Structure formats: C-alpha cells, structure tokens
Amino acid sequence: MIGREQRKNNIEQNKISIQRKRVLSALASYIADLYNPQLPILPERIADIIGISYNYGNYEDYFDGMLEHSNGGFHIYLNVDKAPSNSPRSRFTFAHELGHYFINEHRQALELGLAPSHQSFTNFQSENIVELEADYFASCLLMPEDRFRADCLGKKFSPQLIKELMDRYQVSASAFLLRYTFIENVPVMVICSKGNKIAWKWESDDFEFKYIKSLSRSIPSISATAEFYAKGIEYIDPQNLYAEDWFNYISHEPNTFGIKEYCIYAKRYNMVLTVIWY
Ligand SMILES: [Zn+2]
Incomplete structure (x- = not known):
C-alpha cells in the first residue's frame, strides 16, 4: 500500500504544482481521446482495452478502490459497499485507480514491488500527494480538458449548468465543481x-x-x-x-x-x- 490516505478538513489540490497538473491533464486527455472519444468516459471500457481486469465486490469499509499488481498483471477492485457500480462515485474511483496505472511513477512503484497493492479512498480529502495526483488525473480523465472547456464556453455558472454537465460527464457535484473552478477561474x-x-x-x-x-x-x-x-x-x-x-x-x-x-x-x-x- 502506498501511503494510506489521511483525512483532513480541507482539499489541498494546490499541493500539486501547476506544471504537474498540466502533465496529468494532458496524459488523461490523450488516454480519453485514444480509447474513449465519446462521452461519457467509461473507465471499464478503457480497462478492457488495455487489459486490466476488475471486479465489483463487498469490501465493507476497507477501501473505495484498489489497484493490485501480481504475476505481471493489474487488477482493480471496486467496493460496492461504498458506491454502486457505475455511480458517479464508483466511476471516479475507477478512474482514480486507472491513474495509478497510467501515471508512470505510480505504476513503477507497484511493478517494482515497493507497494504490493494500492488502496484508495475517494473523498476529496487526501493529503497524500500520490492520492491527490490520482484524484486529479481521475477528474481530468472523466472531464477531458478540451471537451469540458468547449461545453463551458460562453455559459454562465448556474444550477442548470451544474446539472447539465454532471449529467453529461456522469460525475458527482463535488468532482464537477472542482474541475469547473480550475478550468474557468470563477x-x-x-x-x-x-x-x-x-x-x-x-x-x-x-x-x-x-x-x-x-x-x-x-x-x-x-x-x-x-x-x-x-x-x-x-x-x-x-x-x-x-x-x-x-x-x-x-x-x-x-x-x-x-x-x-x-x-x-x-x-x-x-x-x-x-x-x-x-
Ligand atoms: Zn489511490
């Protein structure tokens, strides 16, 4: 396990540098465009294409999601006790675990055996940089920058816009708002x-x-x-x-x-x- 998440009262996305955010956003956009040109982004589909297996199971309070590396392959566990499959929260967790795979440094830590598996909690309150990066990657994967910008262009911030884009991107209100404020500077x-x-x-x-x-x-x-x-x-x-x-x-x-x-x-x-x- 790479540093289990510590809970904190504040979201501290600022801990990731602007440069690093740009790298993560570009990586997520590239993957979304390559494997999932239509909306909404389907993490299951991306996992299927790249050959990562996954399952939904009852894991009580142990984690939201977990990426495991064994025998040269990767497997993602998703906890339905935390969120039903394909709900916005479950999709975010899935995208977060994909982040641990696609971000080189995260995957290498697993491959080198520095961390046998990686348990994650998706509640936007982590202060662990690895978790923050995976969260940021997840929001960029589910809401790819160019498509998201185009959908926000010229529209006023309003409840209608929140509902419309939550629906279009199949994300939670928290995930949407975090992404929106970063992109639009409102x-x-x-x-x-x-x-x-x-x-x-x-x-x-x-x-x-x-x-x-x-x-x-x-x-x-x-x-x-x-x-x-x-x-x-x-x-x-x-x-x-x-x-x-x-x-x-x-x-x-x-x-x-x-x-x-x-x-x-x-x-x-x-x-x-x-x-x-x-
Ligand atoms: Zn994680």
Missing part, C-alpha cells in the same frame, strides 16, 4: 456540511472571502443551508445574500456585496453541498 467556495456542521470546504484561489462566520464549525445562521438544518427548507434556486451573512473580515460596507448561495441537498444523509459565488 470565484467559488464549496462547503460540505452534515447536521449543521462543516465537514470540509474549499475555495478557488481568487475567492475573496476566507473566513466563514462559524462557531465550532457550525453553518452561519442567516443562510439557506442553515434553514435546511433548522426547518427542513429546500430551495430550488440560488439565494441572494450579502457577503457578511456568510463571512467575517470583509472589506465592503454592509449590504453592498451580494453573493449567491446554492444548495445541493442529500436529505437522506442530512448533508448539504453549498456552493457560494458572486
């Missing part, structure tokens, strides 16, 4: 919360506000997200708020800087993915 913050507590957040480099108005990781009380936890209200459309409703230390006069808050609800899990932009 100032966006994404907050994942559960039971009114912030589980993790990340923001694009140019997002102006860094400090959420939060006590012990709670959601700010004047917000659409807080209304869901307090009263079960689910808004279909983005809500208009002011920066000071969500953030501390802002350099604007009160009631002058408008922000938009859009919630993607997972009622079953008492979770919300909150997207804030302006």
